[in-house]
Amino acid sequence: MTLDKIQIGKKARIISVAGEEKLRCHLLDMGLIPHTEVLVCKTAPLGDPIEISLRGYTMTIRKDDASKIEVRPEGEV
Numbered sequence: 001m002t003l004d005k006i007q008i009g010k011k012a013r014i015i016s017v018a019g020e021e022k023l024r025c026h027l028l029d030m031g032l033i034p035h036t037e038v039l040v041c042k043t044a045p046l047g048d049p050i051e052i053s054l055r056g057y058t059m060t061i062r063k064d065d066a067s068k069i070e071v072r073p074e075g076e077v
Contacts (some may be wrong), residue, residue, distance in 0.1 A: 001073060004050065004066035006040045012071035013037050019068040031055050032069060 006012050014036045017027050031054055032038075041051040041058060049060040 001071055002067045003038065003052070003069040003071050004063045006071065006073060008040050008042055011037055011039050011074040013074070015070040015072055017069050019065070023065065023068070027065065027069065030059065038071070
């Protein structure tokens, strides 16, 4: 499952980050690294971008970029 598919208010753990090298490095630099727990806080009125909380701060990310982040929803093994 990818980050853009997680429902508002749900937590997930990052498994991997894909995408072209420049985008992938940018996402990793922002703290979106494997094994990090993220919480989907809310979405913009039209659904894009989404606001997520991780590592003690919140950030917004476009759904297109979020679709490149593979996650495991909380509670799944």
